[in-house]
Amino acid sequence: SAPREITESKGQEEELVSLVKYFSVVWSKASKKKHKKWEGDAVLIVKGRSCILKDLEGKDIGKDSLVMPRPDKNHQWMFSKNCFPLVDVVIDPHVVYHLRPHQKEGIIFLYECVMGMRMNGRYGAILADEMGLGKTLQCISLIWTLQCQGPYGGKPVIKKTLIVTPGSLVNNWRKEFKQWLGSERIKIFAVDQDHKVEEFIKSTLYSVLIISYEMLLRSLDQINNLKFDLLICDEGHRLKNSAIKTTTALFSLSCEKRIILTGTPIQNDLQEFFALIDFVNPGVLGSLSSYRKIYEEPIVMSREPSASEEEKQLGDRRAAELTRLTGLFILRRTQEVINKYLPPKIENVLFCRPGTLQIELYKKLLNSQAVRFCLQGSLENSPHLICIGALKKLCNHPCLLFNSIKGKECSSTSDGNEEKSLYEGLLSVFPADYNSLECTEKDSGKLQVLSKLLTVIRELRPTEKVVLVSNYTQTLNILQDVCKRYGYAYARLDGQTPISQRQKIVDGFNSKYSSDFIFLLSSKAGGVGLNLIGGSHLILYDIDWNPATDIQAMSRVWRDGQKHAVHIYRLLTTGTIEEKIYQRQISKQALSGAVVDLTKTSEHIQFSVEELKNLFTLHENSHCVTHDLLECECSGEDHTDDSLEKDAVTRHCQLGLGQHKSSSLKPLSMSQLKKWKHFSGDHLNLIDPFLERIRENVSFFFQNITNQATCI
Ligand SMILES: Nc1ncnc2c1ncn2[C@@H]1O[C@H](COP(=O)(O)OP(=O)(O)OP(=O)(O)O)[C@@H](O)[C@H]1O
């Protein structure tokens, strides 16, 4: 407490409270030891009756201490060979200050795992938190702690850490280290074109090596010569196939403490699940063959419709056992835990009317020999993927189809006959003077909506930015042309962008000083892990079969640090294959199947002839086939332009809205979509000013708002 004399007179108290004294101090944790270990410099601020200890950057010390659990007697007996005294391992207050509650729990979990405190002799963990929960920061906190401290005599647990990550994220990791720890505490080395592994080997300065999966393969020999004490595999779901080179390479590293980070569900396929588990904790589930007998077979069998009661019970028991066992070292939290830190999210699905040329070409394609062949019944060697590809291109823009046809005409190879038969007679549908370089907006329903949407965003929110996502580089080219045409400044990241450039481009866009209005993103190259919080509008120009791809892309902007309300627009061409793909995404089939997995592409999808028939149908007269399928009783077009009736329309569909929580990043289901707001483009007086401006080209809207309470 403060000296007596300054609190003596009550009358003087107010004045005295403003009397502040500063002391320059060194501080240490409370300890009975004679020789104390000093933690560092600090400033003690005494004000009235209270005092606060701050570090030299002005952050409070000691207020938020996060102490790791102590190892038990057994652990001490095993690991404290020299009988070092047991000391507390404490997370640096500088970091703790920023941590969210779930991150504190996550760090304790990771600490216990890699210390072998959760399972005897096992040092691996899988952190499977949903996207945007700050897995990076949790790992950085762990590395920094283990590198400086340990429970036995304070001796550091690790010296060197290896972080393997997709190419686009190498520099993101470097940046996060700097953001949370500054540049003095820890020296990290990120491998890119200008920074080779040799440099890391030669220097004794660095304790952390960050490298891409591709680069790791190339430098494996050198890396194998080094000793790492902790291995972190970011976006580690790719290790689920033990046959692939990367997995073998990582397996060959002798490091015992292994952490896999992934935001994507991992329990869909029991064999892939085994590979991930076996990587972090080798042998914990026994050999693959015994795993199959004990777990996989009974579990799979019990899910067959023909399973007997006994088989069902056995399967359930084994599944529970597997969950219990692996649950010791797998942690997954959903997005709900950070919802309260996030701004509102307004999600829209826009059904865009196709242009006249698109409709004509679409019909012609559906009448082609190739499509008819697909529907004959024999699916072997059927060209359905080519047909699907052509229809998807057409939905994006007819010029993409035009270029493919031209390309095929020029190629002299005999293979690809199906493609030729698909394109037969199509050229005559294009105007004689068709210029595929121009890619005019009127020829594509979605492009028309997109350009209007950009105009209105620019007008209503001149300081906000847009992330524009496509699965295809060629489509990105078209979108880039739109930017040029309208004079929008843009940045672009696709598979061709050199790894060393990627973070610079991302930082540039996120900076408040950037003049970029648009970020063109290839979801294949940059869908996972990137932070694009500089943008608050995200437009998904095309749709992927795999809902996980789209969810990943959407999570780039609605994450911690985002200041604005986030608007997400998914563009679909009304009545076409795009609607069908969307329906597949939200149908039960996709939800229960293994499609919810980033590494699965359309080639993995099995279609029945019935499904193909449905895919290859154009619905010209519907405003929204998806809405028809929902069996929702509201129908925008039945109502005249009268405000009372309008209300009636929306009211019906808005049942449960507002309270509805669909924030967790699971793929949306049909029944959830039914609870969204439904608007027909024709008749409603749309409240949303952005939608109001694009309604002319949109036949139907679905809208859902998350975190509306904080919406201004
Ligand atoms: N405690 C925090 N306070 C403020 N911002 C945070 C905090 N933790 C993380 N962030 C920020 O949140 C964003 C998302 O974090 P991060 O990239 O680690 O997510 P992730 O869990 O790896 O997600 P993904 O699965 O998409 O890779 C980053 O910009 C990060 O800087």
Ligand SMILES: [Mg+2]
């Ligand atoms: Mg990440």
